[in-house]
Amino acid sequence: MNDKMKSLRMLNMVEEIEDYAILLLDVNGNIENWNKGAARIKGYSAEEVIGKSFSIFHTQADKAIKKPEMLISVARNKGQVVDEGWRVRKDGSRFWGRITIAAIHDEQRNVIGFTKITRDLTEKKLAAEATSQHMNQLEIKNQELEQFVYIASHDLQEPLLTISNFIELLKVEYGHLYDDDAQLYVDFIEDAAHRMRYLIKDLLDYSRIGKTKQTEYINLNELLQHIVNDLDARISATGTQIICQDLPAVKGYRTELRQLFQNLITNAMKFSKKDVSPVIEIAGSRGNSGWEFMVKDNGIGIEPQHTEKIFLIFQRLHNRDEYPGNGIGLANCKKIAAMHNGDIWVESVPGQGSKFYFTVDL
Incomplete structure (x- = not known):
């Protein structure tokens, strides 16, 4: 096949492309030819645009600052220019285009024209703007919710303190005047006040997660040792055995990561089987998305239908008398994992224990 036939086939191929607007411009930026994609994207027929400046596709704002001339100048001097922005169709509607203008040279390296390729990215642009707007709205709502929780929790402290006093x-x-019923009623009130106090504390802790914005590299071996030292009395009382592999140093939020590990460890001790000492294994490995950690226990396990529910705030699976708490610890863990661009999940067999996994990717 000779060069002329190859060139003809190339021109025919370019002509048939419909997803991209491909134009041939002269040295001054006037349109000499274009393909079907250009007609589809820009709305003109070839007869309406041949000989005209490609600036007809630019907004009035772009024309006012001579953007078309600037693009041609850069392409002439540097060989190519890439730009993204709003462009105008024949009917006056706008589309978001990614434009590449490349200079065409003769054998002496003189510029003899330009190719201009435009891709319509309007849907992608609008989707990105909608997502950004939605995320901004969610951020505002989250801030409002956290502020409400923080203020409401503080406001609850005063009447609760009055009740307790x-x-x-x-x-x-008047204790000497109590009969058995009166004593029972007072005990109920006192117990409820205690539960409310701890609930308020848990809510405040939840609202404060993420307030610390400073990340640092954290030696997790040292972090786990501090947690074990703090829990020493409870570990001894329950006969808990903690087996920890050598863990890495990761970038993250120190206070929140400590809270995450501590919640998982204390849960493993809390939800242990009767007459069976808790055994907790902690390990970490490099995964496809950052670091992945596991906290494994030999406790009572979790029914499959509850493995998602347990990470929701105030969700409890057991009677409070049997296993105390407000059902907020694992919700905290989920929020902390999200802070670290990660996730948390559980694999569990009822009666055999659970494996909690979470990822960190900062």
């Missing part, structure tokens, strides 16, 4: 006064000054 008067319970103590009743016990001191």
Whole structure:
């Protein structure tokens, strides 16, 4: 096949492309030829644009700052220019285009024209803007919710303190007058006040997660050792055995990561089987998306239908008398994992224990 036939086939191929607008411009930026894609994207017929400047596709704002002339000048001097922005169709509607203008040279390297390729990215642009707007709205709503939780929790402290103080006064000054029923009622009130106090504390802790914006590299071996030291009395009382592999140093939020590990460890001790000492294994490995960590226990396990529910705030699976708590610890863990561009999930067999996994990718 000779060069002329190859060139003809190339021209025919370019002509049939419909997803891209491909134009041939002269040295001054006037349109000499274009393909079907250009007609589809820009809305003109070839007869309407041949001989005219490609600036007809630019907005008035672009023309006012002589953007078309600037693009041609850069392409002439540097060989190519790439630009993204709003362009105008024949009917006046706008589309978001990614434009590449490349200079065409003769054998003496003189510029004899330009090729201009335009891709219509309007749908992608609008989708990105909608996503960004939605994320901004979610961020505002989250901030409003966290502020509400923080303020409401603080406002609840005062009446709760009043209730607790008067319970103590009743016990001191009128305790000798109680019959069995009165004592039972007071005990119920006192127990409810205690639960409310811890609930408020948990809510405040939840609202504070993410307030610290400073990341650092954290030696997780040292972090786990501090947690074990703090939990020493509880570990000894329950006969818990903690087996920890050598862990890496990761970039993250120190306080929040400590809270995440501590919640998983204390949960493993809390939800242990009767007459079976807890055994907790902690390991970490490099995964496809950052670091992946596992906290494994030999506890009571979780029914399959509850493995998603447990990460929702205030979701409890057991009677409070049997396993105390407010059902907020794993919700905290999920929020902390999200802070680290990660996720958290569980694999569990009822009666055999659970494996909690979470990822960190900062």
